[in-house]
Amino acid sequence: MIEYQLYFFSWSKFVNGFVLEFPEFSKLPMIGSRMSLLAISRKYATSATNVKERLVIIGTGWAGFKLLSKIDTKRYDVVVVSPRNYFVFTPLLASTCVGTLEYRAVTEPIRKHAKNFTFFQSKCEQINLEKRQLTIRSALEDASYDEHIVNFDKLVICCGALTQTFGIPGVKENACFLKDIGDARKIRNRILDCFEKAKQPNVTEEQQKGFLNFVAVGGGPTGVEFSAELHDFIYEDLSKMYPELMSKVTITLIDVAPKILTNFDASLSDYAAKKFERSGIKIRTGTKVLELGKEEIKLHGGENLKYGLAVWATGLAPNPLIQSTNLPLDPAKRLITDGYLRVLDKDNKALDNVFALGDCAVVKDAPLPQTAQIANQKGLFLARTLNNTAKGKQLESQPVFSYKEIGSLAYVGDWKAIASLRIRDQKVHKAGFQAWILWRYAYFSMSVSWRNKVLIPIYWLVASIFGRNTSRFQ
């Protein structure tokens, strides 16, 4: 080992990037590069007892972020690979589409929330389980330093999922999704754009109605909360700036299912539907979208609907990275794991060094939906288990993952929400203003940093007193 250390000591003068990442020279050989020398040297490094195991986490969503924030970086050499350098507090993302909250009130920069770890702002392009290597590509502006190999001892796959488009033509090109801050920015600008477009001269009334038809496709919590936030924005703020356009505004919520919010109790989803009806939000359930043109939605049955903005939130689609692993997948194309979140191979055997959690994974024989709550709990579970393992406790002597359902909340507009809670093994349903207080309190208390715990209630207050800011910039 000493020989290698000396070798790298002299070499480090030329490749200083490594020295920065790995101030202890004994760790140097653990990062791979295009030069096979380093990849080869890894086994020597990991055989030394004083060397920490390298744990590579793919993704900074709920699962990855929670794991990172609790994993013991004194016991693991943690490397995070993600194209974004922040975590998004997704339950409040819809609020940022209309300016109830500013974008950074729902983000947490990951370098701030953990110390002594390595972060590559890169996209993982390939996983080689045999060689224990990832191929990653830079997600930074300048792509000239783009492709690298990262070796791992343990791998945690929590790269999430994409938005499901069902291959419907035009959706990828013309719809806005709602999974990240960039999406929310695009939506906010588009809303303001639609109103300004309707105010241009030479625009006919019919065109105005088209520009001002805001469509959400998908009657789950994302589509519902977006419609509710948009309704608040339009009727609390934009109505004062564009009073003469108000009669031309429509918000339409489309779903192929016969009801919206099917994951909630029927009494709650009925409440939401009635609330929307009173607010003038058109619910079109049992409606299938055939094509999304640039300005027109083709519906099953021959109807064409002009629109200005379409937000697409019809559930999740598998991440191509998962499909490229050649590991067995469940029908929803998720990796299958055992109760310790270890990925199962073709022979149903758990790989001892590869874990998967979040939207891209499911526990065998215990299928759960793809929600933030489950990803969160799995992230915390895995951190605890891995920390114990590093302390010498056998993995299989520890309890397996079990999901504790806390409840579901959804905002339905006008200071009203619906809440489905599990209290002492009993389901409690609430709807209206009280549920809204609960909704705000729950998300306020779940927000991660003190910075955002201060800013979020201030934004809520400022928006309700002074209104939302409607500046539109790129």
Added chain:
Amino acid sequence: MIEYQLYFFSWSKFVNGFVLEFPEFSKLPMIGSRMSLLAISRKYATSATNVKERLVIIGTGWAGFKLLSKIDTKRYDVVVVSPRNYFVFTPLLASTCVGTLEYRAVTEPIRKHAKNFTFFQSKCEQINLEKRQLTIRSALEDASYDEHIVNFDKLVICCGALTQTFGIPGVKENACFLKDIGDARKIRNRILDCFEKAKQPNVTEEQQKGFLNFVAVGGGPTGVEFSAELHDFIYEDLSKMYPELMSKVTITLIDVAPKILTNFDASLSDYAAKKFERSGIKIRTGTKVLELGKEEIKLHGGENLKYGLAVWATGLAPNPLIQSTNLPLDPAKRLITDGYLRVLDKDNKALDNVFALGDCAVVKDAPLPQTAQIANQKGLFLARTLNNTAKGKQLESQPVFSYKEIGSLAYVGDWKAIASLRIRDQKVHKAGFQAWILWRYAYFSMSVSWRNKVLIPIYWLVASIFGRNTSRFQ
């Protein structure tokens, strides 16, 4: 007149966009279109005594925004043409480049700050003084409703200026400017990008030093305040996330002049220079930039400087719109006006219906620099004069514009500023913490809306307690 009203009444069914803009039918003929019919009809409309004069304002900078906020829209039919739907409080723009303030804390949506006026989010492409017409082009996402003619009775040109590049090759392509929110967003992302780039594997120490050389070109208040804010950001926030990179960071302030902040008293500019020296900001005065490559600045004398971000703030360049008017211009290519801000024609005669103010104009024989303070005062002056004129008071019986110098302030980092004030006709110079208190207080009290008056001090507090948010998104 009645005949025309009836005519437009029936026609309005088909071109409803006009009806929205102009609910009173008598106003209808006043907006032009490609159809010459409307343009012709205008003279009939304006000859009617009960019709307000149409006042068209080009621009929503300091001059245009202040004019708009004070002009009496009951006496003028006000139309604003600007590619952006907000006003930027420019003195605090540099703070948004690093997240001390969020972008929307320094913007004011113009539709919120005035009522009963027409706004076109468009760029003015041509001014036809003879026909009293503007050609405007939509600045919205979709350009299919793009070009329109707008007629005016009175025109106010306050379209501002561009950043001066002196034709130096590569500046337009590779530099970041600092005049609008989009610029600040680009700079903030680029700073974070540079640090992440330096953390990629395989990056040499020399490359790191290049990525982490932040250059401001132009030693005026913009370049100085940006350098100061950047210094705070790096040493208060980024140093905690990238401690091992700190020894490689350089901030360089380049100016061709022998000193920085030449518009301040020598004692103050010396203070700023010494403060920068102590902070480790390199000042390179008397240095000429020959070319700005993608990663390298070529300096006069053969030196090449690698850099990661270059912010270009070397003064103002004329707006092409001004040059297209064929009106006489001063040596700095600004429109020349009389004391009432009326534009002078080739015979030195004031045009009675065309005004110019802000960075694109100068009062004859009373040249003043292009600052926000002067644009602000001119905007308020013109609103007052035009309101009086509409009440029947002759323009020339009113006093001409006279500039009241209040003072200049500049932030130099580390809770220190310089201030040059005029108190009872005496110049008072202050530097250090006291001047910083003054700087913050002055800009806090000058910020326009109550919304921002609440948010700005909160952001200041949050940044100093919890640090700035370093999430990077498009």
